[in-house]
Amino acid sequence: MRIRITFSKTDAMRYTGHLDLFRSWERTFRRSGLPLAYSQGFHPQPRLNLACALPLGFTSECELLDAWLECTKPLQQIQQTIEAVLPPGLVIHGMEIINIQGPALQTQVTSVVYVITFLDDIPDLDERLQRITSSEHLPRLRRNKSYDLRALIEEMAFIPLHEGGNRKLRIQVSARESATGRPEELLDEMGIEFETTRIHREKIFFQS
Amino acid sequence: MVITPAEIQTKLERILPTVQKPGRYTGGELNQVVKDWDSIETRLALVFPDIYDIGMSNLGLAILYELINHRSDALAERAYIPWIDMEAAMRRAGIPLYSLESKQPLSKFNIVGFSLPYETLYTNVLNALDLAGIPIYSNERDETHPLIIAGGHATFNPEPMYSFVDAFVIGEGEQVIYEIIDAYQEWKRSKSNRQDLPNNLASIPGVYVPSLYRVNYKLDYTVDQIEKLDDRANLPIRKRILPHLPPPPTHFIVPNIETVHNRIPVEIMRGCTRGCRFCHAGMVSRPVRERSVTEIIQALDEALGNTGFEEIGLLSLSSSDYTHITELVKAITERYYGIHLGISLPSLRIDTFSVDLMDLLKDSRHGGFTLAPEAATEHMRNIINKPVSTAQLLDTVKQIYSRGWTTIKLYFMIGHPDETLEDVKAIVDLCKAVLAQGHRAIGHRAKLNLGISTFIPKPHTPFQWMSCDTVEQIQAKQEILKQELRHRDIKLTWTDPKVTLLEAWLSRGDRRLADVVFRAWQNGAKFDAWQDQYNFDAWIQAFSDCHIDPSFYTHRNRTLDEAFPWDHINTGVRKKYLVKDFQLSQDFKTRSDCRLQCFACGILPTFADLRRVNPGESWTCPEVKSPMKEVANKSL
Numbered sequence: 001m002r003i004r005i006t007f008s009k010t011d012a013m014r015y016t017g018h019l020d021l022f023r024s025w026e027r028t029f030r031r032s033g034l035p036l037a038y039s040q041g042f043h044p045q046p047r048l049n050l051a052c053a054l055p056l057g058f059t060s061e062c063e064l065l066d067a068w069l070e071c072t073k074p075l076q077q078i079q080q081t082i083e084a085v086l087p088p089g090l091v092i093h094g095m096e097i098i099n100i101q102g103p104a105l106q107t108q109v110t111s112v113v114y115v116i117t118f119l120d121d122i123p124d125l126d127e128r129l130q131r132i133t134s135s136e137h138l139p140r141l142r143r144n145k146s147y148d149l150r151a152l153i154e155e156m157a158f159i160p161l162h163e164g165g166n167r168k169l170r171i172q173v174s175a176r177e178s179a180t181g182r183p184e185e186l187l188d189e190m191g192i193e194f195e196t197t198r199i200h201r202e203k204i205f206f207q208s
Numbered sequence: 209m210v211i212t213p214a215e216i217q218t219k220l221e222r223i224l225p226t227v228q229k230p231g232r233y234t235g236g237e238l239n240q241v242v243k244d245w246d247s248i249e250t251r252l253a254l255v256f257p258d259i260y261d262i263g264m265s266n267l268g269l270a271i272l273y274e275l276i277n278h279r280s281d282a283l284a285e286r287a288y289i290p291w292i293d294m295e296a297a298m299r300r301a302g303i304p305l306y307s308l309e310s311k312q313p314l315s316k317f318n319i320v321g322f323s324l325p326y327e328t329l330y331t332n333v334l335n336a337l338d339l340a341g342i343p344i345y346s347n348e349r350d351e352t353h354p355l356i357i358a359g360g361h362a363t364f365n366p367e368p369m370y371s372f373v374d375a376f377v378i379g380e381g382e383q384v385i386y387e388i389i390d391a392y393q394e395w396k397r398s399k400s401n402r403q404d405l406p407n408n409l410a411s412i413p414g415v416y417v418p419s420l421y422r423v424n425y426k427l428d429y430t431v432d433q434i435e436k437l438d439d440r441a442n443l444p445i446r447k448r449i450l451p452h453l454p455p456p457p458t459h460f461i462v463p464n465i466e467t468v469h470n471r472i473p474v475e476i477m478r479g480c481t482r483g484c485r486f487c488h489a490g491m492v493s494r495p496v497r498e499r500s501v502t503e504i505i506q507a508l509d510e511a512l513g514n515t516g517f518e519e520i521g522l523l524s525l526s527s528s529d530y531t532h533i534t535e536l537v538k539a540i541t542e543r544y545y546g547i548h549l550g551i552s553l554p555s556l557r558i559d560t561f562s563v564d565l566m567d568l569l570k571d572s573r574h575g576g577f578t579l580a581p582e583a584a585t586e587h588m589r590n591i592i593n594k595p596v597s598t599a600q601l602l603d604t605v606k607q608i609y610s611r612g613w614t615t616i617k618l619y620f621m622i623g624h625p626d627e628t629l630e631d632v633k634a635i636v637d638l639c640k641a642v643l644a645q646g647h648r649a650i651g652h653r654a655k656l657n658l659g660i661s662t663f664i665p666k667p668h669t670p671f672q673w674m675s676c677d678t679v680e681q682i683q684a685k686q687e688i689l690k691q692e693l694r695h696r697d698i699k700l701t702w703t704d705p706k707v708t709l710l711e712a713w714l715s716r717g718d719r720r721l722a723d724v725v726f727r728a729w730q731n732g733a734k735f736d737a738w739q740d741q742y743n744f745d746a747w748i749q750a751f752s753d754c755h756i757d758p759s760f761y762t763h764r765n766r767t768l769d770e771a772f773p774w775d776h777i778n779t780g781v782r783k784k785y786l787v788k789d790f791q792l793s794q795d796f797k798t799r800s801d802c803r804l805q806c807f808a809c810g811i812l813p814t815f816a817d818l819r820r821v822n823p824g825e826s827w828t829c830p831e832v833k834s835p836m837k838e839v840a841n842k843s844l
Contacts, residue, residue, distance in 0.1 A: 012236025015224065016464040020231070023470075027462060027516030030547075038548050046548075057225045085516070087238035087462065119221070195225040 001072050002102070005065045005082075006094040009054060013089025018053040024087055025050075025065060031085035034078065037068035051105040051204055052112065052175055055184065057194075060201035066098060066105050111154055112175040113203040114183045118167045120196045125167060128190040129156065138189055149189060152181030170202070213311035216303055220311075223297040231465035232260035233294060235286070235308030238462040239514060241273070242309045243283040250282040250389050250396075253307050253317040253354070257324070257332035258737065260288040264461065265469035267523070268360060269323050272385055274457040282389050285309040285317075286461075289332050289734075292741070295339065305340040314340035317354045319392060321385075322373070324360040327714035328707070328737035330369060333358070334729040337372070344726065346374050346419060351402040355392060364447070364492050365667045365774040368717035368725055370418035375409045378416055378777055379447030379492075380478075382454055387412045411440040414448030421776070423719055429760065431718065431771040444778040451818035452826055453478060453497050458510035462517070471519035471552065472511040474504055476536065480525035481802045481828055484582070485593045485793055486621065488666035489525055491786075492779045494811045495819075496529075496803075496828040501536045505543065512549075519550035528557035528565065529801070531825070537568045554578065558596045563607040576615035576657065577608045583624060584634035590796040592624055593789075598638065605642045609649035616656055618642065622685045623663040623677040623708075625793070632685045635660075636692040643697055657699045660689060662708040666715055667774045668781065670789035676712050676762040679705045706744045710736060712762045713747075718773035721761075724750045782810030803828050 009021070016024060026046045029036040038044035047068035054060050069078075079095045086092065118125065132138065133156065138149040155172040173181025184194045224230040245251070254273055256263025263269065269286070276284035285307035290298055298304075304313040314320055320342070322333050337344045342353055349356070358369065359377035366376040377384050388409060395408045406417040420441040424432040436443045456474050463470075479496035480489070508520060520540075524530055540551060551569050556562035558579050566577060581601055583589045589596060608616055620635050639658060646654025662682055665674040677685075682705035693700055714721065727750035728743075735741035751758045766772075768787055775783075785808065792799065799807055806812070812819060812829050819832045 012231070012234040013464060015229075015231040015234055017231075020465050023466075024462075024464060026518065030516035030518065031513060033513075044548055057230065087464070088236050089464070195222050198221075 002066060002068050002098045002100045003075070003078065004096050004098045004105075005067065005092055007063050007065065008059075008061045008091040008093065009063050009089065010059045010091070011089040013087070014057055014059050016089075017056055018050065021054075022048060022050060024090070025067070028082060028085055028087065028090070029067065032081045034073075034081060035070040037070050049105050052109045054201060055182070055199075058114075058199045058201055061093070062201055062204050064105055064204060068100070107177075108206045109175045109204055110207055111172055111205045112181075112201060113170065113172045113205075115159065115200045115202050116169045116171065116183055116187070117198040117200070118169070118192070118196065119198065122167075122192065126158075128192070129158070129169065132156070132186065132189060140185060140189070142185070149181065149185055152179060153186065154181075156186075172205075175204070210313055210316060211302070211304060213306070216306050216311045216313070219301045219303050223294075223301055223303075227294045227297055228291065229261075229465060231463075232288065233290065233308070234464075235311075237464055239459050240286075240309055240461050241277040241283070242285075243277070245283075245310055245312065248281065248283045250319070250393055251312075251317045252276055252282060252284045252319045252321060252389070253287050253314050254284050255287045255289075255314075255320060255322050255333075255336055257289055257322055257329040257336055258735070259291050260463075261465075261467045263288040263323075264463050264467045265473075266323055266325070267457075267473045267475070268325070268381070270460055270473075271457050272321070272381055273461075274459055275382060275385060276389070279386070279389070281393070285312070287314060287336070289336055290339070292735075295335075298339065305336055315342050315354065318396075319388070320354045320356050322356070322358040322360075324358050324362040324369070326360075326737070327362050327368075327711050329362075330714060330725050331729040331733045331736055333369070334372060334726065335734045345371050347371075349374075349402070351405075355405060357388065361489065361492065362715070364488075364777055364779060365715060365717070366416055366418065366777070367423075367719045367773045368714050368721035370719050371722035371726070374406060374417065374419075376416040376418070377448070378414050378445050379779075380449050382450055384412060384414050384448050388415065407438055407440055410438060410442070413442065413446060415442070416445045416777070417441060418719075423773070425718075429718075429720070431773055431775070433771070434776045444776050446778040446814065447492070447780060449495070449780070449815060449818070450497070451815075451822040453499050455503065456499070456507040456511075458507050458514055460511060460515050460517070462515050469521065470517060471521045471550070472508065472515060472517045473521045473523050474507055474511070475499070475523050476504055476527070476533075477524040477530045479828075481529060482526055483593055483789070483799050483802060483807075485591075485670040485789060486582075486624070486663055486666070487525075488669055491669050491781055493525070494780060494809065495815070497826055498531055498828070500826075501532050501539055504536060505539055508540070508544075512544075518548065519552065521552045521554070523554070525555055526557065527553050527555050528559070528562050529803070531828075533565065534568075537565055541568050555580075558601050558604050560604055560607050563604060563611060566608075566613075567611060570612070576617050577613045578617040578619070579604070580619035581638075582619065582621045583631070584620065584638040585631055587796060588624055588627065588631050588634075590798050591626060591793050592621075593793065593798050595798045598641075601638070602641060602645055606645045606649060609646040609654055614646075614650060614653045614655055616642065616646070617659065618656065619659045619661065621661050621663050622689075623682055625663075625665075625671060625674045627663075627677075627685075629685065629688065632688050633692070635689060639693060639698065643695070646697075652697065655697050655699070658689075658693065658701065660686065660700065660702040662703050662705060664708060664712045664715060667772065668777075668779050668786070670786045670793060672772065672786065673766040673768065673770075673790060675765045676709070678763065679709060682708065704739055704742070707736075707739065707742055709758075709762065710742075710744070710747060713758050716761045716773075718761075720754070720756055724754050724756060727753045778814070780809075780811045780814040785809045806830050 037047040049066040051064035152174045159168040358373045410417040420438040426432045477498045665671040731746035733746040
């Protein structure tokens with residue numbers, strides 16, 4: 001059976017990269033005793049699929065994992081079994097059964113919502129964002145290829161503050177293959193150092 | 209005011225996104241133990257003096273971590289050395305070296321323990337103390353500072369680190385660590401001053417408190433005599449061993465990032481009966497004690513359930529010699545069939561039995577096949593006491609290639625005593641013959657990887673009287689191998705002779721080297737085990753600053769009556785036995801596996817009392833039948 005897990009990635013897991021996260025999930029399943037399916041061949045790999053790589057240091061409440069199991073069990077039982085052996089930093093929010101023939105997760109992602117928290121007080125933060133929103137194009141280079149950052153940003157707006165605290169910006173960026181908007185590039189464009197912020201992934205949008 | 213964990217955490221938030229592999233510095237992995245800091249009487253920090261990626265794979269510290277945290281009145285947390293970028297960021301931000309679990313600065317622990325399995329970690333120990341804000345020299349520390357202890361194979365010659373470490377543990381640490389904690393608590397409750405602490409520890413068997421001994425040198429700087437300055441101190445300091453190996457640890461911390469070994473290590477046996485004369489581990493870890501198959505399987509079951517690791521490593525100095533090896537391998541392959549578990553079985557003997565064993569493991573995700581002939585001529589193998597015939601080696605590799613392995617890795621050592629260029633050329637011929645076997649069996653799919661290490665006459669071995677090859681000699685020998693073994697199917701790796709030289713100085717060093725280690729660190733030496741970080745000039749400058757000629761340690765033959773700087777450390781193996789073995793080597797005579805015949809190395813009389821109460825097959829030494837008193841007298 002193929003299951004889809006929605007989970008959070010927080011705390012120390014923030015600094016676990018995509019491949020290492022994959023490994024953490026494999027070990028979680030191995031601890032659970034649930035029979036994970038493996039690929040054929042000389043170097044069998046566990047059949048696990050992650051929706052879309054979360055950059056190192058980001059937290060998330062909406063990560064998605066597809067796992068193929070060589071068993072059929074009630075979903076609730078599977079969830080309980082896995083939750084009992086989860087490593088710190090991973091929290092399961094939901095689980096569903098997916099058509100085994102369905103398309104791969106990665107191909108379905110369209111856009112992603114991030115919340116950027118500014119740890120430092122930046123007096124002209126609104127003006128800096130204004131410069132971005134009002135520009136038509138933001139040409140940049142990524143690995144020697146030019147692209148337009150502005151076109152990748154679908155929405156951006158500050159989250160209203162109720163009782164002080166750090167300012168937060170919510171952005172929605174494109175996350176299609178070869179058209180991925182990155183929050184750290186927006187920050188760079190705003191002249192803000194990545195390490196003076198916290199970035200959290202709030203939502204992943206899919207093709208219906 | 210000492211910085212608080214919360215302050216460290218806040219500062220880390222800013223710097224972690226800017227460094228490579230921040231996952232090294234966060235802690236918070238599955239199975240880490242975090243106890244309530246304020247309610248625990250004795251807090252220990254266990255430090256592996258290299259980066260997380262390497263330290264996390266160290267079995268010794270994993271054992272101690274589990275044991276200490278098992279005590280309700282003690283806690284153990286981990287610390288590793290930050291990589292260059294992180295160290296710079298920490299120093300800029302004013303973050304001292306901290307523990308991964310509670311982010312407490314190391315200076316707030318009661319005891320800080322360093323693992324020293326090899327010598328090229330020494331400058332990192334100094335750097336760790338400095339980064340922790342703890343005075344580097346023992347005699348500059350007071351009761352506000354942690355007690356600094358160290359153990360591991362390098363500490364069988366503790367002298368080059370004598371100025372920095374308050375107490376060394378000689379030998380196996382599982383029991384003695386509890387005794388150290390007890391003694392520490394006793395000292396603390398008695399409210400005595402710091403000077404009394406070492407004395408409290410000094411009488412524990414296996415503990416060496418260097419400040420309680422004085423070394424007198426002769427005019428030529430060889431050791432005249434070592435005397436103790438306190439009645440309670442041990443002299444000689446006899447290593448600790450466990451009469452019976454305890455249950456293996458099973459609650460390994462599961463790292464969130466890739467480390468050097470991602471596997472469950474289980475020691476199937478400790479010690480080795482082969483008696484290779486260059487082998488430090490083989491001499492200092494005697495006697496051989498084996499674990500039962502049942503115990504190993506039970507530990508694997510638990511550890512697999514606790515960690516989910518996809519590989520296990522069955523560790524020992526010579527796997528094929530483990531009495532129940534076939535039974536164990538069969539049991540493991542049956543029990544874990546079909547769960548995609550990698551099984552590594554290193555240190556195999558060169559014979560077809562090993563190939564049969566590995567054949568049983570074929571199902572697991574395996575890599576190449578590794579063998580260590582160490583020398584290429586029968587003559588040289590007799591000198592080093594690793595008698596394997598060339599015919600046997602060629603027969604074994606033929607089997608390996610034809611049974612499905614495409615890559616064989618062979619380890620050779622150059623710079624052996626009395627080695628000639630002819631002996632080195634023989635390595636070339638042998639490797640060509642090995643590869644020819646592969647080509648005959650499977651054509652050009654056959655590959656050969658060669659690891660060429662360099663001999664160091666280690667303390668406590670039969671070769672401790674030997675001199676080292678010079679850098680030029682080693683380079684010439686390496687050049688022959690590089691020239692002659694240029695082949696698309698051969699991959700050759702070797703050790704920088706200057707790194708070998710450092711390891712040789714430090715492993716053979718005396719107390720005078722402590723100041724050299726300090727100077728080298730001041731000159732910028734750290735991460736000496738990393739070829740790209742190693743700073744040879746910093747060391748040469750340090751020797752020169754201290755007016756010491758390094759060749760004193762490495763480039764002269766010793767007479768049999770010379771006292772060594774490590775002679776007060778007793779491994780249980782008698783010097784008389786080492787001398788005899790050294791002389792046998794000069795006559796090209798070998799000694800067989802001591803399972804077949806006991807050569808009275810000294811282990812049995814040294815630990816007769818332990819053997820007597822632990823009869824049976826968990827030790828491979830003969831049983832001691834005589835009553836307690838008689839043997840005690842004989843050993844005198």
